[in-house]
Amino acid sequence: xxxxxxxxxxxxxxxxxxxxxxxxxxxxxxxxxxxxxxxxxxxxxxxxxxxxxxxxxxxxxxxxxxxxxxxxxxxxxxxxxxxxxxxxxxxxxxxxxxxxxxxxxxxxxxxxxxxxxxxxxxxxxxxxxxxxxxxxxxxxxxxxxxxxxxxxxxxxxxxxxxxxxxxxxxxxxxxxxxxxxxxxxxxxxxxxxxxxxxxxxxxxxxxxxxxxxxxxxxxxxxxxxxxxxxxxxxxxxxxxxxxxxxxxxxx
Amino acid sequence: xxxxxxxxxxxxxxxxxxxxxxxxxxxxxxxxxxxxxxxxxxxxxxxxxxxxxxxxxxxxxxxxxxxxxxxxxxxxxxxxxxxxxxxxxxxxxxxxxxxxxxxxxxxxxxxxxxxxxxxxxxxxxxxxxxxxxxxxxxxxxxxxxxxxxxxxxxxxxxxxxxxxxxxxxxxxxxxxxxxxxxxxxxxxxxxxxxxxxxxxxxxxxxxxxxxxxxxxxxxxxxxxxxxxxxxxxxxxxxxxxxxxxxxxxxxxxxxxxxxxxxxxxxxxxxxxxxxxxxxxxxxxxxxxxxxxxxxxxxxxxxxxxxxxxxxxxxxxxxxxxxxxxxxx
Numbered sequence: 001x002x003x004x005x006x007x008x009x010x011x012x013x014x015x016x017x018x019x020x021x022x023x024x025x026x027x028x029x030x031x032x033x034x035x036x037x038x039x040x041x042x043x044x045x046x047x048x049x050x051x052x053x054x055x056x057x058x059x060x061x062x063x064x065x066x067x068x069x070x071x072x073x074x075x076x077x078x079x080x081x082x083x084x085x086x087x088x089x090x091x092x093x094x095x096x097x098x099x100x101x102x103x104x105x106x107x108x109x110x111x112x113x114x115x116x117x118x119x120x121x122x123x124x125x126x127x128x129x130x131x132x133x134x135x136x137x138x139x140x141x142x143x144x145x146x147x148x149x150x151x152x153x154x155x156x157x158x159x160x161x162x163x164x165x166x167x168x169x170x171x172x173x174x175x176x177x178x179x180x181x182x183x184x185x186x187x188x189x190x191x192x193x194x195x196x197x198x199x200x201x202x203x204x205x206x207x208x209x210x211x212x213x214x215x216x217x218x219x220x221x222x223x224x225x226x227x228x229x230x231x232x233x234x235x236x237x238x239x240x241x242x243x244x245x246x247x248x249x250x251x
Numbered sequence: 252x253x254x255x256x257x258x259x260x261x262x263x264x265x266x267x268x269x270x271x272x273x274x275x276x277x278x279x280x281x282x283x284x285x286x287x288x289x290x291x292x293x294x295x296x297x298x299x300x301x302x303x304x305x306x307x308x309x310x311x312x313x314x315x316x317x318x319x320x321x322x323x324x325x326x327x328x329x330x331x332x333x334x335x336x337x338x339x340x341x342x343x344x345x346x347x348x349x350x351x352x353x354x355x356x357x358x359x360x361x362x363x364x365x366x367x368x369x370x371x372x373x374x375x376x377x378x379x380x381x382x383x384x385x386x387x388x389x390x391x392x393x394x395x396x397x398x399x400x401x402x403x404x405x406x407x408x409x410x411x412x413x414x415x416x417x418x419x420x421x422x423x424x425x426x427x428x429x430x431x432x433x434x435x436x437x438x439x440x441x442x443x444x445x446x447x448x449x450x451x452x453x454x455x456x457x458x459x460x461x462x463x464x465x466x467x468x469x470x471x472x473x474x475x476x477x478x479x480x481x482x483x484x485x486x487x488x489x490x491x492x493x494x495x496x497x498x499x500x501x502x503x504x505x506x507x508x509x510x511x512x513x514x515x516x517x518x519x520x521x522x523x524x525x526x527x528x529x530x531x532x533x534x535x536x537x538x539x540x541x542x543x544x545x546x547x548x549x550x551x552x553x554x555x556x557x558x559x560x561x562x563x564x565x566x567x568x569x570x571x572x573x574x575x576x577x578x579x
Contacts, residue, residue, distance in 0.1 A: 006351045014339065085335030089396070092299040092331075093352045094324040248303040 003095050007103035015073075015111045024072060029118040031065045032056075036122045051136040053123060053144050054217040058210075063184070067155075070180050071173035073111055074159025077104045078244070082167040091244075101241050105160050112152045120145055139219025147216035150229040151209055155180050157236035164243045184209050252277050252404050252434045253298065257307035260293050260458075267293040269458035270307065277403075280430040282445030283438035285455035291438040292332055294455070295408050298436075299329045312403055325354060328397035328433070332408040334389055338382035342373060342392055345381060346399055353400040360399075367395040371425065387418040394422070398429065405429060407437045411444060423448050479517040481529060482542035487513045493532060499523040512541060 015021050039055050048055060056062060081087040090100060123141060162175040187208025190201040205211050212225040253275040260268040268290040275281050283291045296302040298309060300320040308315060314322040337345060346367060350360035368374050371391040376384060381392060397405055410426065411419045426448050429435060439445060445452045446466045454462040462469060483490065490513060494503050499519050506514040519525050526543060533540050
């Protein structure tokens with residue numbers, strides 16, 4: 001556990017001492033700030049049956065910026081260490097591979113949380129400035145936060161695996177982006193070519209990020225997406241561990 | 252300290268290390284010598300538990316490298332080839348991090364880092380960012396990292412690679428000094444290095460051990476016929492004949508004559524010194540002598556000899572295996 005914390009601190013430090021983290025925080029906040037203002041303006045012009053939170057997270061603009069985050073924050077995790085050769089020093093120190101993987105994974109989750117956190121300040125800030133009550137429910141607020149956290153945890157696991165598969169950061173980034181997008185589009189497949197009540201359409205809703213967010217931003221906290229994202233993340237992180245250990249397989 | 256038995260490492264279609272066995276006793280400084288691609292780094296990576304062997308086993312300080320990998324790694328200080336470091340960390344930060352993941356507590360780590368920086372003369376650059384350091388300093392940071400937790404065994408992969416002659420001399424002296432406290436296994440393709448620092452040399456070529464001995468014994472065993480160079484002036488018409496008549500002389504060749512000076516290359520039986528007899532001869536013949544020198548074969552010669560003879564053997568081996576493949 002001590003080793004985990006040393007590695008975790010080192011990862012977090014190297015993230016927070018690099019300019020990348022600050023550029024991402026600034027750009028992500030700027031993009032979503034602009035989006036937030038636009039949605040508020042649009043809701044002034046036209047009455048919406050949905051809350052501010054729901055409208056923000058249902059907007060395609062939000063997801064566009066959102067999915068670009070994952071390749072950027074995960075690509076260097078293992079690819080860089082493998083390219084520079086520092087992985088050799090790291091894994092010949094008396095540390096378990098699992099400690100290395102988990103330290104990197106959790107450090108990235110913390111960084112991710114720091115990057116997306118400003119978006120969740122917008123809503124209380126809006127209430128504070130306008131004095132407008134009930135623009136959203138607290139259920140929707142905490143629900144959407146949970147949703148964004150879970151989706152992040154899952155997508156970071158995808159990125160961690162992709163980074164362990166290659167020594168090239170660019171390839172790791174592209175692989176992450178494609179896998180993240182493919183998973184996202186899986187949820188849209190139900191809209192194409194399948195009868196609305198078929199078993200396929202039904203099954204695919206379980207994978208649909210959009211569906212998950214729709215229910216969570218209405219304050220409906222369902223246990224299914226929680227189990228779904230956490231269990232798949234565990235599988236992906238276990239795979240990452242195996243990829244790194246594969247160099248020691250006796251073949 | 253190390254007992255390796257029949258270590259073999261196969262990569263897809265290629266055998267990098269081919270059934271090598273060797274022992275390293277406590278307190279020894281052993282040099283792994285071999286041309287590039289001989290399997291030195293692969294062997295070191297197996298011993299440090301970075302890779303696993305396809306076959307065979309090894310024990311470090313009594314622990315199996317496969318079963319007790321963590322215990323083995325606690326006892327090894329390893330400096331990989333080309334000394335990979337985190338470029339954006341400060342020297343002291345990096346060493347503290349390394350000391351801590353090697354199991355030292357915060358306070359112990361602080362002292363251990365001070366000491367390691369002192370041994371490797373890094374104290375004046377301790378606050379510098381690693382990417383701004385020169386190659387020589389980076390090498391020393393790597394070395395400080397390897398010895399920070401006072402491991403019983405140091406494994407250094409080409410520790411002087413890419414340094415300038417002055418730095419090479421310094422790092423050799425450092426390694427020799429470290430040999431008083433640690434068992435050391437170094438790999439290199441530079442011969443003079445093992446000749447100067449190691450108690451024992453293991454010569455590796457194409458994944459096989461070709462020789463394992465002290466540098467001195469190796470030179471003696473592999474010494475080529477001795478050669479003496481003689482340059483004389485005077486009545487030298489009969490010189491070749493007269494030199495040839497000395498016992499132990501195998502061959503005398505005349506080199507070019509310059510300004511009346513005759514230069515002779517004399518080949519003798521191995522391990523015979525005929526310089527005294529030659530001196531007596533020159534007195535008797537009243538020759539003037541400008542040069543009388545013996546040229547002993549260096550480890551370099553022994554090494555080239557060994558590897559080249561090995562090359563012939565391997566070439567014929569692959570020839571037959573190709574034939575067998577064709578037959579099948």
